Amino acid sequence: MKNADSLHTPIQKELNIVVPLFNESKSIEQFHQRLINVVNTLSYVCKIYYVDDGSSDGTDTYLRKIVEEDDRVYAVQLSKNFGHQAALTAGLEIADGDLVITMDGDGQHPPELLPTLLEHYTEGYDIVQTQRVENEKTSILKKITSRWFYKTINFLGDTRIIPGGADFRLMTHEVVLALREMKEYHRFIRGMIPWMGFSTFILPYSPEKRIAGKSKYTPAKMIALAEDAIFSFSLVPLRIGLLIGSLFILLAIIEAIYVLSFFVTGRMNLLAPGWSSIVFLILLTGGSLLIMISLVGIYVGQIHQEVKQRPIYIIRKIHHK
Numbered sequence: 001m002k003n004a005d006s007l008h009t010p011i012q013k014e015l016n017i018v019v020p021l022f023n024e025s026k027s028i029e030q031f032h033q034r035l036i037n038v039v040n041t042l043s044y045v046c047k048i049y050y051v052d053d054g055s056s057d058g059t060d061t062y063l064r065k066i067v068e069e070d071d072r073v074y075a076v077q078l079s080k081n082f083g084h085q086a087a088l089t090a091g092l093e094i095a096d097g098d099l100v101i102t103m104d105g106d107g108q109h110p111p112e113l114l115p116t117l118l119e120h121y122t123e124g125y126d127i128v129q130t131q132r133v134e135n136e137k138t139s140i141l142k143k144i145t146s147r148w149f150y151k152t153i154n155f156l157g158d159t160r161i162i163p164g165g166a167d168f169r170l171m172t173h174e175v176v177l178a179l180r181e182m183k184e185y186h187r188f189i190r191g192m193i194p195w196m197g198f199s200t201f202i203l204p205y206s207p208e209k210r211i212a213g214k215s216k217y218t219p220a221k222m223i224a225l226a227e228d229a230i231f232s233f234s235l236v237p238l239r240i241g242l243l244i245g246s247l248f249i250l251l252a253i254i255e256a257i258y259v260l261s262f263f264v265t266g267r268m269n270l271l272a273p274g275w276s277s278i279v280f281l282i283l284l285t286g287g288s289l290l291i292m293i294s295l296v297g298i299y300v301g302q303i304h305q306e307v308k309q310r311p312i313y314i315i316r317k318i319h320h321k
Contacts, residue, residue, distance in 0.1 A: 013098040015044035015118075018091030019105040020084055021063075022053040027106055027211035028062045035111040036070070042115065048073045050105070051091045054081035067319045075319040085187040086313040088167060092176055094318075101170045107211035109168040116203065117170040126172045126198035132164035133204045162202060165190050174198075185306050244288050 017035070021028065028050075039046045052060050052075060063075035076090060088102055101117060103109040109130070117128045150163040167189060171179075175198050182192055194200070 012043070012045050015042065015046045016095035016097035016100045017046065017048045017114075018051065018088065018095050018100060018102045019048065020051045020053055020087035020091060020102075021055060021059055021105045022081060022084070022087070023055045023057040023059060024105050024213070025055070025057045025059045025062055026213055028059060028066070030211050031105050031107055031111070032066055032073075034107075038111045038114050039072075042118070044099070044118075045097075046072055047095070047097060049076055049091045049095055050074070051076045051087045052078060053084070053087035054078050064319055067321055071321040073320075077316045077319065079314040079316040082313045084167070085189055088189055089187060090313045090315060092179060095176065096173070098173050099170060100173070100176050101168075103168045106213070107209070108207040109166065110205070110208050113168075113203075113205055120201045120203060121170055121172075123201070124199070125201040126175050127193065127200040128170040129162070129193070129200050129202055130166050130168040131162055131202050131204045132166050133206050134164070161191050161194060166207075168205075169193070172198075185310070185312060186302055187312065244292065 017039070019031075019035075024031070032048075035048065039048070048070075050063050050066070050073065052063060060075070060077055063073075063077075067073050067075050074094070076094060078087065078090060082090075091102070092100065099118070099121065101114060103111070113130070117130075120128045147163065150161060150165075171193075175193070175196065178196050178198075179189075179192060
């Protein structure tokens with residue numbers, strides 16, 4: 001039979017930390033040491049899930065070494081590079097703690113900020129979302145592209161996404177369970193989480209310099225992410241096509257009335273063939289139609305990938321001591 005003291009001992013909550021990695025062999029050991037230094041000060045039972053997103057630089061070798069040295073660490077190895085959002089999803093499907101923190105392993109998401117995230121959680125929030133604050137180290141191109149990306153997605157979409165929102169956040173178990181119910185193949189987690197509507201605290205932070213290497217988000221990957229963000233959360237592009245089509249119909253009616261006026265007033269001889277205007281209208285109309293067909297094609301293509309119901313990721317192996 002349990003004594004009175006044990007009955008009144010509070011149950012220690014479990015904190016899971018999910019860190020997606022792609023070719024971070026030069027930074028993972030230093031990052032892990034920084035993370036462990038912080039984790040050791042927390043009053044939580046902690047588990048760390050490193051998700052190796054098909055790295056080709058030996059990241060998995062370093063992860064196995066870390067796993068052997070620390071039984072709190074799990075190394076989740078994906079069968080190939082599925083992308084950052086898929087790697088995050090893989091970690092969130094496994095992490096089952098009372099609280100889950102997601103962050104990148106390149107050092108730009110400072111582990112030293114974890115106690116602050118936990119402090120705001122205790123204030124009653126379901127999500128503590130970090131917001132990147134640009135500093136003098138951020139390139140002008142990065143500032144411009146980031147600013148216009150968030151302006152565009154917030155203009156086109158129905159869900160407001162905070163500018164500078166990062167995949168560095170704390171979530172309760174209930175939030176993670178709700179996120180798991182969202183099975184879409186094209187994932188933009190920064191939009192999916194605010195869409196759910198849980199209470200959120202926004203925590204500004206200044207990104208630190210990468211420990212080593214360079215960003216894995218190439219221009220092509222950034223464009224693909226922007227495409228997923230826009231087409232997953234908005235039908236506005238299709239409505240723009242309807243607006244353009246209606247505008248051309250209106251112009252056609254105006255043109256018809258204009259031509260008829262010459263017949264009504266007996267000035268048919270003043271109607272001269274307008275080769276340049278016809279060519280202009282054909283090019284304008286044709287270009288608009290091609291743009292709209294392409295937009296519809298993107299939606300259809302995404303539907304095609306969704307209905308096949310292929311897995312978002314494939315786990316090759318999970319390493320644990």
